[in-house]
Amino acid sequence: MEQDYESILGQAERILDDVDHALARIDDGTYARCEVCNGPIGDGRLVTHPAARTCESHPQLTDPG
Ligand SMILES: [Zn+2]
Structure with missing residues (x-):
């Protein structure tokens, strides 16, 4: 379970990094x-x-998976 949380938080960290950027x-x-x-x-992609x-x-x- 803790491993999953770390993976989720790692993703959130990456998103925050992208938003910062x-x-x-x-x-x-x-x-x-x-x-x-x-x-x-393109606006469609930015939405x-x-x-x-x-x-x-x-x-x-930029899009994993
Ligand atoms: Zn391009």
Whole structure:
């Protein structure tokens, strides 16, 4: 059981890290830009993945599984 909690918290930590990163990107004006190809991430993707770092062309980098 404790192992599961650690795994859940590890995921939450990763999400918080992504949100932190997204907030920093809003500050420097790069939010909603793909970090790989610099293209627009797209509103549809941002609604489901507000902290997405990349566009749909490289979802494997941001979406586990
Ligand atoms: Zn891209």
